[in-house]
Amino acid sequence: MSPPILSLRGVRKSFGPTEIIRGVDLDVQAGERHALIGPNGAGKSTLFHLISGNLAPSAGSIVFDGQAIAGWSPQRINRRGLGRSFQITNIFPKLTVFENVRIAAMQRDGVQYTFWRRIEGLASIRARTQALLEQVRLQARATTLAGELSYSEQRSLELAMTLACDPKLVLLDEPMAGMSTEETQYTLELIHAVTAGRALLLVEHDMEVVFSLADRISVLVYGQVIATGTPDEIRNHQGVREAYLGEEVAA
Structure with missing residues (x-):
């Protein structure tokens, strides 16, 4: 074994x-x-x-x-x-669902925002974020503020953020x-x-x-x-x- x-x-x-x-x-x-x-x-x-x-x-x-x-x-x-979720939902309620997952995907790739490099231009991170949202069935809620999700949807969002580090x-x-x-x-x-x-x-x-x-x-x-x-x-x-x-x- x-x-x-x-x-x-x-x-x-x-x-x-x-x-x-x-x-x-x-x-x-x-x-x-x-x-x-x-x-x-x-x-x-x-x-x-x-x-x-x-x-x-x-x-x-x-x-x-x-x-x-x-x-x-x-x-x-x-x-x-190692990816971890917590007992209490750990999300950014004032950001959209897409932005929450994108932040986690950026951390996985070691990418940080700088004023001379637009995040939207990082095609690989955008594609990974979309794939994660599809995986947890939240693609239809991508532009919704995380704080407006139902409780179970917030847990699904947190799961996507946990999975972002692969x-x-x-x-x-x-x-x-x-x-x-x-x-x-x-x-x-x-x-x-x-x-x-x-x-x-x-x-x-x-x-x-x-x-x-x-x-x-x-x-x-x-x-x-x-x-x-x-x-x-x-x-x-x-x-x-x-x-x-x-x-x-x-x-």
Whole structure:
């Protein structure tokens, strides 16, 4: 088997005397969809911050695409091929949908705006922006201000911005939070389509989404991974049922 695209070993994170992440080992294989689940306060978002460079671990190693990245800046990790979305939508509401995605595409190509070089003249970036909007089904909303989109459309826009760096690994933090059943189904199908061929690490509380999307699931409880396995293995894991899923959900 090829080495994992992401590998964590003995990762710990403390804030003063309080240890939030307590020796996490986790592997994500290239091309797999891997879900990270656990109760509120388990440390899921903190672990995402450690992987994406928003926080540095107190101990342990994080290897992404063959490189030890612990302590790297988020920008450097992003350029290595890791794209991330957040729990709270992270867009520019006063810019159009097209402009939001174009900014992300410019960052991927290392392009910055200068007064002597019009952005509109960069044909490759414009073409990539249009392709991303088509991929997330927002081409008809290209000229709409991002702040005027529905909530699910804003999450789709953020997904396009995440994909703009052409990531090898996509991190999605609760992408279905606050959505209706219809919006959840739409977003689930979208994520399934746009992450094809990429590795995905997903934090999500909707168990129907997790069990239908993930190839493997890891369960984080009080800062430790207590189980990793296929959806069926996690459903039938007694420790997981007792710590998180509960008998009714697991059944």
